[in-house]
Amino acid sequence: MHIDSETLINALRDQGLRITNARRAVCSVVARRHSEHLTAASILDEVKGEPGARADQSTVYRTLDALEEAGLLVHSHLGHGAAVYHLASEAAHQHVVCSRCGTTAAVPAAGLSEWLNDLQERTGFTVDPTHFAVTGLCPDCGAGDA
Numbered sequence: 001m002h003i004d005s006e007t008l009i010n011a012l013r014d015q016g017l018r019i020t021n022a023r024r025a026v027c028s029v030v031a032r033r034h035s036e037h038l039t040a041a042s043i044l045d046e047v048k049g050e051p052g053a054r055a056d057q058s059t060v061y062r063t064l065d066a067l068e069e070a071g072l073l074v075h076s077h078l079g080h081g082a083a084v085y086h087l088a089s090e091a092a093h094q095h096v097v098c099s100r101c102g103t104t105a106a107v108p109a110a111g112l113s114e115w116l117n118d119l120q121e122r123t124g125f126t127v128d129p130t131h132f133a134v135t136g137l138c139p140d141c142g143a144g145d146a
């Protein structure tokens with residue numbers, strides 16, 4: 001079950017934000033394209049296509065921040081570029097990114113628990129395994145070196 005745009009809008013309202021067309025449009029883009037890796041810039045592009053919505057980058061960022069604060073949205077960094085956003089209802093996953101061509105793949109975070117437990121035991125840290133991607137070479141780029 002995915003979070004719908006009404007849920008996102010209600011969360012903004014709960015935080016005392018005025019529900020403008022622009023904020024409504026951000027919520028609907030995030031809810032509709034939940035399975036994609038959207039950056040704030042690509043969300044802004046989509047929002048500009050929504051009827052009646054006039055938004056700028058800072059409106060988009062403030063809205064995304066508020067949704068993260070509400071626990072409905074999370075972001076991850078896939079590499080040197082901008083962060084990407086997921087609905088918090090998407091299954092937690094760790095990304096691997098090709099450092100040569102930028103191709104990404106994802107593995108369920110649950111599969112990392114053994115490594116995480118070991119890390120926690122050794123360092124005492126409680127680790128967030130999904131905030132940053134792991135980089136490497138994808139099969140296509142790796143094959144070029146063989």
Ligand SMILES: [Zn+2]
Nearest residue numbers: 037093095106
């Ligand atoms: Zn992802």
Ligand SMILES: [Zn+2]
Nearest residue numbers: 075077083131
């Ligand atoms: Zn971050």
Ligand SMILES: [Zn+2]
Nearest residue numbers: 098101138141
């Ligand atoms: Zn590659």
